[in-house]
Amino acid sequence: MDVVTTHHNADFDGLASMVAVRKLYPNARLVLSGGAQKSVHAFLLAHDLNLTKLKDLDLAQVTKLILVDTHDPDRIGPFKQCWLDPKVEVQVFDHHGADPSGSGASAIGKSIAQVIETVGATATMLIERVREAGVPLTSEEATVLALGLYDETGSFTYSSTTSRDLQAAAFLIDAGADLKLIEQTLHQPLDPNIVALLNDLLQHSEVHYLEGRKVLVATSTCDRGRVEAAEAVHQLAELEGVDAVVVAVVNEEHVEVIGRSRTPEIDVGWIAQEFGGGGHAVAAAAIVKGQTLTEVKERLIHLLTQRYRPTLLAKDVMTKPVKTISGETTVSETERRMTHYGVNVLPVLDGKDRYAGLVSREEIQKALFHRLGKIPTADILQSDQFAAHSDTDFHTIKQAMLERNQRFVPILEGTRVVGVITRTDLLRAWHDDVLPSVKIRPKVMDPSGVPRLVHHRDLKRQLQEKLPPRLFTLIQEAGQLADRLDLPLYVVGGCVRDLLLGIENLDLDLVVEGDGIAFARKLAAEQLGRVKAHDRFGTAVIVLPDGLKLDVATARTEYYEYPTALPTVEQSSIKKDLYRRDFTINALAVRLNGRGFGEVLDFYGGQRDLKNQAIRVLHSLSFVEDPTRVFRAVRFETRFGFHLGKDTLALAKAAVKMALFQKLSGHRLLEELKALCSEREPKSGLKRLAELDLLRFIHPKLSWTPRLEKLLFAVEETLDWYRLLYLDRKLEAWLVYMMAIAAVLPDRGVTDLLKRFPFSEREATTLKALRGGAHRLLRQLSKQPPLKPSGVCRILEGAQDEALVAIMAQSPSDRVKRLVSAYLTAWRQAVPRLTGKDLQSMGIKPGPIYGTVLTQLRDAHLDGLVKTEAEERAFIEKLLRR
Structure with missing residues (x-):
């Protein structure tokens, strides 16, 4: 008689594997070796899988024993005698790793066929064999097999999941597996006893940082009725978001150790084996007899920290270097330094730079209230505060800070202060302790392009x-x-x-x-x-x-x-x-x-504000300390399409009311204007400055008008056109915008700007030349009849590209824009074929005449009067004869 069984307290993977084996061995009987998990038991009450009861089986009639989801004879109850019987053939299918001890074939002197493969579930191995054999599955059978697969892999989220598990699932879905039934079966409402057990585990848990991973160790003495502790452990791992959970739970006359891991770096199977249990890297359990819960917990922590080095220590969390103060410093001076450094607690050192204690702003302010500003700070320091060393583990420091309500812990090496742990450090590390890691992925673009x-x-x-x-x-x-x-x-x-x-x-x-x-x-x-x-x-x-x-x-x-x-x-x-x-x-x-x-x-x-697309200052005096930050905020608004946070906007408006911007040096303000006007769309930024009433700090007469808006739009379009030319010239785009600003100011506007801002000589010359000659240039370029190319070149020659772009933007005439465009793109680069050397070879004596001849030759070339070298030579000869 062939019998298929699994480990006692069967889970869905064991049950599914048994059903799969029966598809390969149709005459085999399915027998549970010793009960099942509560959820499995409930499923079997609702679904008849034709299992044989253990009490109805004559073990003496067993000729072949097929074990699934285990290879440990100590976990199969009465079937161990079949394992030990030399006459009984034994076949094993498991995914929990090789036989770690002598309990296998070598221990009993017989051959045992073991198929142990690295997959997420034992069911996967057998589903593959069913598929290869071409054995059809009913929808109910496919659902049972899928239950084992989904449960054992955490719905394919456990690190032990392989591509083979996913392929097996695809096969079962094609075979008609009922995913709705699977979801209902695996996600039942929590039993009140489970909730009570979870609460007790949470109340008696602690996190250990091991090899950069977070491991939760919890214990419970809760009377949980008949609920399975394994289910609570699974829920605990989900709730806490840690890398691994190991719990020790009192159960009648023994202690049950259960482990769940999300990462192969923390092998809970090894821990279970150390307690005489079994399992694999991501799920394991053991029954411990003859030891108290405290002893089991202590050994658990010892085993974990012995194999996996604790990594989150004080030196990993602390802030350094540290601002300290001498005990001889007066209370008044200490208060001043606290304000400068922006701190509320300072470590106090003695005359030999040794740590003496802490002083807080509260004590300092009370001393000042009592007119004790001249006494030394050493007279009011606190010397009994908790201090730690750089190798103190974070858990110890956290407990001390909570129990003592201490917000600042000095970290010492000997008597020297090397760092501090503040409440901010505590909360940040604790956040990583109790919540899953928050990660930021690169941007994707929403429909608005933001x-x-x-x-x-x-x-x-x-x-x-x-x-x-x-x-x-x-x-x-x-x-x-x-x-x-x-x-x-x-x-x-x-x-x-x-x-x-x-x-x-x-x-x-x-x-x-x-x-x-x-x-x-x-x-x-x-x-x-x-x-x-x-x-x-x-x-x-x-x-x-x-x-x-x-x-x-x-x-x-x-x-x-x-x-x-x-x-x-x-x-x-x-x-x-x-x-x-x-x-x-x-x-x-x-x-x-x-x-x-x-x-x-x-x-x-900062990550939150990036997500919310908000510009937010770090403290309320930020704009008071540096008003140029308001201009920077506007620049980032413009660049990213973000917005000023509500409080930041209010602080910016308050800074305007305080008239702080008049005190800014022209150099600092000009640097911010250069940066803003070098963005791709400065028009939006300048409009935003107007909304914040900041344009008047550039010039008292500058305001946002339709004329300015139209001119800035024209500058933006012209600059876009210029950039498409890919000219080998570095254009100062910001200077073009400054010219547009100067164009809408009163006649003395440029003089005022040059007085307010430290422009370079070239920049100042360009600004003055354009403001003084823009109208004249536009009139000359608009002459009738239209100018020849040589005439345009004579007018525009020597002008900076920034000025030429500004002229194009300011001119309402399309003809003028075409002339400037032609000059920029073609005419100014045009040169005749003949050079000074050619003139010398023609017998012309070097001298001022060269400049006159070559200039007139270039004009003729531009105007199309000469096109070939022969025509150029003829032109020169005719010119010389005249």
């Missing part, structure tokens, strides 16, 4: 795709150097923003938490490049032999002595470095160090 983002947090792929291979290799090598020097290294700012939007940006800014200039010199030495350093700002530019440039900066913070002042900068952490930037969408960084390569750092919600 960048739309989906979530993705690792930009390694985008860096590799968007950067040239040479540049990508360079930042990888920079990250490797930073690892060797133990320096955190990041790429920051606009490049990260544009990567998230799917826009190419090769202007990389690197930031080092440490000495950026020293790092730049070491990197340049490795790359055989040279360095130009700016010691005052802690920045450097690396120039490589192939011309590639890389900006490197020291992570720094800044403060402003007064509104509109240039910032004072000091070395700081990446978090503080990003905080000093203008907008959240520019306060993003990507880690370049080894294992974290490509990880996004977003302390201030």
Whole structure:
């Protein structure tokens, strides 16, 4: 008699595999070796699969035993005696890995046929054999087989899923598998006892960071009735979004250990085997007798941390370097420094730079209230606050911060402060702890053409795709150097923003938490490049032999002595470095160090604002400290089609009311105007400046009028035409827009602009020449009868391209536009065939006559009077005779 069975407490994969074997061995009897999971039991009550009850089976009559979904004889109940019987043939189908012990063939001295393959479900192996044998399936049979397949692979989401599993599913769907019934069976409402067990597990759980993965370890003593703990573990893994879950649950006289893993890096099958159980890398279980729940938990954690190195330590989370203060510093000075640094807590050092305690803004303000500003800060510090070391695990620090309600933990090496963990650091790390990783994928375009983002947090792929291979290799090598020097290294700012939007940006800014200039010199030495350093700002530019440039900066913070002042900068952490930037969408960084390569750092919600297409400042005094940021905000609105956030818009309007822009230097304001007018559509930006009442800071008489709007539109069209010419000339588009602005100002407008803004000599000359001579040029070009090409060239010769484009935009005459266009595209490049050397060969003595002759020859060439070299020679001879 042939018998097919599976492990006790059968799951859907075991049941499906049994049904599949019967299709291959029609006379085989299906027998459960020891019960089934609750969901499987419920399914069998509603669906008769013609199973034989164990009590109705005579084990002595078994001649062939077929095991599915297990190869462990200790998990098949009474069928173990058949396994051990030399007269019983044993066939095994399993996907849980090779026999790890001596419980197999070698232990009993007989041959056992084992088929063990690496697939997501045992059912897959047998479905393939059914398909190859050409055995037909009923719709009900296909549904049962699909149940096992979907359940064991987590509906094909588990990391153990293979392409073979998907192909098997396709075969079953073609065979009539009822997907609706599968969904109803696998997604039943949670039993109240499951909910109670889940709650207890959540209350007694902790996360361990192992090899860069999050593993949840939970325990429960909850009386769960007859519900299956495995179902609760599956739900727990789904709820918490961690990489693996291992639980220990008290069950009558033993402790049940159950593991589920989403990643092959955390093998829960190995853990179960250590407790005498079985399973595979993504799902496993064990029964532990003779040990308490506490002992099992301690061993679990010991096994996990012994095999998988804990990786999230204080040094992985902390902010560095740290602003500290001497205990001898007065309370008043400490308050001033807190304001400058933008911090609310400072570590206090003693006279030998050893950590002494913490002082918070609350204590400082209370001391000032009591007129104690002159006392040393050491007199009011807190010395009993929790402090950690760089190798302290994050879980310990988190617990201490929560239990003590402590918002700031100094990280020490000996008595030296090397970093701090703030509430922001805690929340950020904790967010990654309890929620699935949020990722930002490149933009897709919605129907309106606006960048739309989906979530993705690792930009390694985008860096590799968007950067040239040479540049990508360079930042990888920079990250490797930073690892060797133990320096955190990041790429920051606009490049990260544009990567998230799917826009190419090769202007990389690197930031080092440490000495950026020293790092730049070491990197340049490795790359055989040279360095130009700016010691005052802690920045450097690396120039490589192939011309590639890389900006490197020291992570720094800044403060402003007064509104509109240039910032004072000091070395700081990446978090503080990003905080000093203008907008959240520019306060993003990507880690370049080894294992974290490509990880996004977003302390201030920049990814959210990119998704919401919002421009938002980082703090309410941002525009007060630097009013030029308002112009920058408008520029980003224009470039990306974004909008100012509600609060940011209100702050911009408040800055206008404060009249801060009058205090800005002409140089800083001109730089922002240049940037705005160099965008592809400056007209929208200038209109937005008018809406914010900012045009008057360019010139008091400048306002948004139909005339200005029409002129800007004409400039935009003319520049688009000019760009299509692909001329080998660099046109300053912003200067053309400035000419349009000057054209609508009063007569003294250009003089006022030249006084307000530090234009270069060429720019100033172009502005003055056009404003002073635009009408004259237009009149000359409009003469009747129409000018010949030579006449047009004499009028326009020497004019800058910016002025010529501005003339075309300002002229209402199509004929004038055609003449300027012809000059730009053809006439000014036209030259006759004969040169000065030819004149000399014709016997003409060198002298001023050469200029006269060649000029008249060029005019004749332009006007079509001479076309061949012979005609040119004849023209010159006739000219000389005259």
